[in-house]
Amino acid sequence: MLVPIGAGTSIDLTDTGRGPAVVLLHGWPVTAVHWRHVVPVLLRAGYRTVEVQARGLGSGSTGRGDHAKATLAREVLAALDAIGVRRFAVVGHDVGATIALLMAAEQPGRVAALAVEEGVPPGIRVEAAEAETYPSWHRPLFTAPQGVAERLLAGRLDATVDAYLGGSAGPAGLDFGAHVEYMSAYGSDEGLAATLALYRAEDVDALAVRRATRHRLPMPGLAIAGTHGRAGQVAEALSHAVGRLHQVTASSAGHYPAEEAPDAVNGALIPFLRAA
Structure with a gap:
């Protein structure tokens, strides 16, 4: 459902179940389909799940604001206010991890627990290595000077997304249906401006993250990583916050442990939430 939060902005979310709330924030270039193996387990364990599509990630949420992750974090918090969610745990994947961290720093009294899946927020320096196969070519491409990336990617974003999804997954690859869903959500020129804006905000995001992590946050953190993804970088980054x-590291997974190794992720996430 679309939740209006003012200034012409509406946030797309799916609110299911009853009990303590768990907010799920996916990253680029996936959709809420990313959580398809997590949500049923959370619901059976007695949690309320709120799957949120932050503006610029997918095509559901609307609005014309900037794509700084602090802005997106405030928008998600406003959407949670609108549906009556006061206290919650939050799980963020990739870009969603940066949004989740900034939500926790903005309103720490509301956040019971912070889980980060395959996310290393800008502004946090890490020494650990990521997997040799994890792609890094997309970042300089998306942050190329204004106009350059647009000309290079116009009409070719589908091939770019396809290559990134294939290169960032583990050895078995993503489920074919999910891969097709993600291609559909991100592969057209309609989403090009938002994709570039998400990445071009990294300098602003880094400053916001450095401010947010000057002091340790009070809630516990869970680092979820794939051996073929960001690997040890995820726990090292979260230890700064x-x-x-x-932490849990899925040996068979790349950048999408919740999809590639759901048993390992759920086996760590449920006890973590219960202990928070």
Whole structure:
């Protein structure tokens, strides 16, 4: 459903179940389909799930604001206010991890627990290595000077998304249906401006993250990584933000552990949430 939050902006979310709330924020270039193996387990465990599509990620949310992750974090918090969610745990994947971290820093009293899946927020320096196969070519492409990336990618974004999804997944690859869904959501020129804006905000995002992590946040953190993805970088990055750190690394997964190794992710996430 679309939740209006003012200034012409509406946030697309799916609110399911009853119990303590768990907010799920996916990254680029996936959709809420990313959580298809997590949501049923959370619901059976007695949680309320709120799958949020932050503006610029997918095509559901609307509005014309900037794509700084602090702005997106405030928009998600406003949408949660609108549906009556006061206290919650939050799980963020990729770009969604940066949004989740900034939400926790903005309103720490509301956030019971912070889980980060395959996310290394800009502004946090890490020494650990990512997997050799994890692609890094997309970042300089998307942050090329204004006009250059647009000319290079116009009419070719589908091939770019396809290459990134294939290169960032683990050895088995993503489920074919999910891969097709993500291609459909991000592969057209309609989403090009938002994709570039998400990445071009990294300098602003880095400043916001450095401010947010000057002091450790009070909630516990769970780092979820794939051996073929960001690997040890995820836990190292999250250790800069929280004082109580838990971690799980899925040996078969790349950048999408919740899809590629759901048993490992759910097996760590449910106890983590219960203990928070």
